[in-house]
Amino acid sequence: MIQPEIENHIRKDAFANWLGATIETIEPGYSKVSLRVSESMLNFHGMTHGGLVFALGDIAFAAASNSHGQTALAMNVAISFLRATKAGDHLVAEAREVHLGGATALYDIVVTEAGNGQLVAKSQATVYRKRTPFT
Secondary structure, X not given: OOOHHHHHHHHOOHHHHHHOOEEEEEEOOEEEEEEEOOHHHEOOOOXXXXXXXXXXXXXXXXXXXXXXXXXXXXXXXXXXXXXXXXXXXXXXXXXXXXEEOXXXXXXXXXXXXXXXXXXXXXXXXXEEEEEEEOO
């Protein structure tokens, strides 16, 4: 369980709130975030924009990597887009810490479609962990 002040700080993410993403779970080194795709989130092919899928995973990554209360900043994110989605789909991103070092940490991120459980995207991401707490 994370400290309430850390959780409250993470939940104030202005971009996540503007996007309409819901941070469902924050635990040490883990986060789950969801979003319902709207028509305004589609690209010119009528599919969910890749930037939205990336952003949803990034929000989960940020919550998981900052869950320890130590400022964590993205150094690298690699993503593979595996399946297209559409308006009305309910996307879920989960970020899991796979390595926590002194100055860096590594995360696996998966984005799935909640209705059918199919994998939409998979990412691996690294953060730099500053020595300063943010609360």
